[in-house]
Amino acid sequence: MSYSADSDLNEYQPYVFEHGINDFTLYHAKAALDIQRDVKALWLPLQRTLVDPARTGMNLLATDSTLFNADNLNPEQWVKASVYRVLGEYILPRLGASVGGQGFIVMLTYYQNAYRKELQAVFDDGLEYKINSVYQKIFVMPLAARSRQIR
Secondary structure, eight states, rough: OOOOOOOOOOOOGGGGGSOOOOHHHHHHHHHHHHHHIIIIIIIIBSSSSSSSOOOOOTTOOOOOOOGGOGBBOOOOGGGGHHHHHHIIIIHHHHHHHOOOOOOHHHHHHHHHHHHHHHHHHHHHHHHEEEETTTEEOBBBOOHHHHHHHHH
């Protein structure tokens, strides 16, 4: 499943289709996998809603990816991050190498940074995850709660 499509790219950088490539579908699929990996690595250990039934005692939280199901993410929440990822990691580096120009390098750096900021913005706003067939916003634990958990 992809979170973005070429039509979404057209909203942000329509000129990318002017260089002889008409379809970036593969890159959208790769970006979706990147987002899912980053959510597992950066969000899953810092949330307190998904509980691992196999754990007992103080640390019941899911800290590995076994309880994470990417199909439960709200795809609408990831369109912008996916577009940023596709542009910054896949399209602009290739265009910069083939077409050349410092402008591509500046833009890819911008979109790589924008991707990281968008991930953080989603985490801060609450990641929408489907639990019992309803999307619920799951927030990152405050730093104080995470500190207590480590003890």
